[in-house]
Amino acid sequence: MNLSPQPLFSAADIARRVEELAGDIAPHLGDDPLVLGILKGGFMFCADLCRALSRRGVQPQIEFMAVSSYGSGTVSSGTLRVLLEPPPPRGRTVLVVEDILDSGNTLNRLTLWLQEQGAARVLTCTLLDKPSRRQVAFSADFVGFIIPDHFVVGYGIDYAERHRELPYIGTVQTP
Numbered sequence: 444m445n446l447s448p449q450p451l452f453s454a455a456d457i458a459r460r461v462e463e464l465a466g467d468i469a470p471h472l473g474d475d476p477l478v479l480g481i482l483k484g485g486f487m488f489c490a491d492l493c494r495a496l497s498r499r500g501v502q503p504q505i506e507f508m509a510v511s512s513y514g515s516g517t518v519s520s521g522t523l524r525v526l527l528e529p530p531p532p533r534g535r536t537v538l539v540v541e542d543i544l545d546s547g548n549t550l551n552r553l554t555l556w557l558q559e560q561g562a563a564r565v566l567t568c569t570l571l572d573k574p575s576r577r578q579v580a581f582s583a584d585f586v587g588f589i590i591p592d593h594f595v596v597g598y599g600i601d602y603a604e605r606h607r608e609l610p611y612i613g614t615v616q617t618p
């Protein structure tokens with residue numbers, strides 16, 4: 444079975460929104476920001492957002508972090524495992540760049556973890572937000588698109604490690 448994802452946001456929709464987000468975010472980053480892309484789902488968004496920030500004169504340090512809360516299923520476990528640790532964010536303004544805000548567990552725990560590590564300020568940016576799925580009270584500082592409770596793939600986002608390469612975001616039926 445190889446069902447193609449149903450398009451939700453085209454590459455052009457995403458590019459437009461990323462430019463707008465960069466315009467919203469840039470004034471808040473201060474002098475020496477640390478952009479923290481969350482692997483793997485945030486890799487494409489982070490790359491495009493950094494280029495859009497650069498067009499606005501932002502010169503961030505760019506690092507990546509890998510956390511796991513999902514495994515290969517579609518239900519969050521609520522526990523955060525740090526698989527790839529970034530350099531210490533002590534005293535820095537950190538912009539976390541995430542693909543999807545779903546239950547809220549990942550960004551909630553990650554924000555607390557970065558504060559514990561000494562970050563001066565943690566700003567969160569998510570490309571997609573599914574507010575209807577929230578299990579903990581958390582809202583991101585910057586949101587690309589609010590979406591209903593559909594499972595989405597593409598533009599870095601996977602289902603069982605597939606579809607990350609797609610230049611658009613689409614929905615898939617999950618079992």
Ligand code: IMP
Binds near residue numbers: 547548593602
């Ligand atoms: P949270 O901790 O439940 O907010 O989980 C957020 C993470 O779950 C995201 O970073 C994604 O990796 C994953 N996730 C949530 N919804 C989807 C989806 O529709 N497609 C693929 N991954 C998803």
Ligand code: MG
Binds near residue numbers: 481483485542543
């Ligand atoms: Mg993710």
